[in-house]
């Protein structure tokens with residue numbers, strides 16, 4: 472396999488010395504114990520860059536070059552985690568070629584296209600850096616922002632989300648996106664402008680504790696905020712898509728709002744679902760009792776026969792069925808949240 476190829480040309484950019492407080496933090500990582508046994512103490516990277524990608528063959532070389540030129544200058548130990556989300560083009564071959572000459576690269580390859588959230592979730596699981604940066608593979612995000620993002624984390628934020636203030640996308644995307652961000656800001660109370668920006672930086676603890684699945688990657692700041700992490704934002708440059716085309720159609724907005732419902736539910740009501748279900752359930756029962764009571768009174772007075780009022784029964788039926796459907800959907804979300812991410816995706820290869 473390609474991972475056995477030695478790569479003397481490309482040594483880690485950083486000097487092996489580590490500031491004392493970083494060594495301290497490294498001792499706290501749960502897997503260090505196992506890692507230390509076979510070899511002399513292995514240094515954990517300071518920075519992991521996770522790039523989820525789906526059919527981005529044209530962009531990858533350029534992206535890799537840009538990333539390396541920025542990261543080398545930063546003088547940190549880093550790893551580049553590319554998560555190939557079941558690409559059907561030559562993306563994986565391009566990555567494997569790049570890996571031959573760069574031992575910072577790690578590639579995770581899915582068997583099929585699971586979606587950006589799945590790719591990020593697995594990247595989060597495998598990342599070893601004390602700071603983790605995510606970015607899109609299509610060159611729309613600018614790697615030169617990474618040092619400032621890292622600085623913000625070092626200043627005390629747990630998650631810093633990019634804000635594409637001048638967005639280089641068509642109006643059909645930017646307008647709904649504004650509305651979407653406005654509603655999310657309103658409902659969650661988190662004062663950031665661009666929830667779904669692909670360029671974000673996290674403290675290690677954040678990526679190890681938020682669970683994303685489905686299409687919840689849009690709401691990582693919401694999930695992190697509700698777990699008590701300090702969430703901030705930073706204006707970042709955005710560039711137009713150079714190669715290929717967007718992987719998300721108009722369906723994104725509809726699904727985005729369903730996911731907003733999920734993230735509100737799972738962050739606010741997961742530990743107290745009765746507050747949500749109890750309220751609506753009681754309301755439905757009271758409404759049903761009122762309707763039935765009224766019908767019974769009318770029936771007693773002999774004005775009409777109950778068999779002549781199908782509309783009311785139809786109304787009751789609709790209410791009950793609607794509530795059942797919503798409850799089943801939300802119960803499904805509860806179940807999904809207790810599952811671990813690793814078992815959900817069939818990883819084809821993980822080349823270290």
Ligand code: UDP
Pocket residue numbers: 522523524525526527556584585586587590606607608609611669716717718719
């Ligand atoms: N992506 C992915 N899996 C998918 C769809 C997209 O890994 O199923 C990646 C894609 O390759 C890119 C990033 O997610 O690196 C953002 O996708 P895209 O640029 O299409 O989104 P947009 O910028 O249009 O919001």
Ligand code: MG
Pocket residue numbers: 607609611712717
């Ligand atoms: Mg894009």
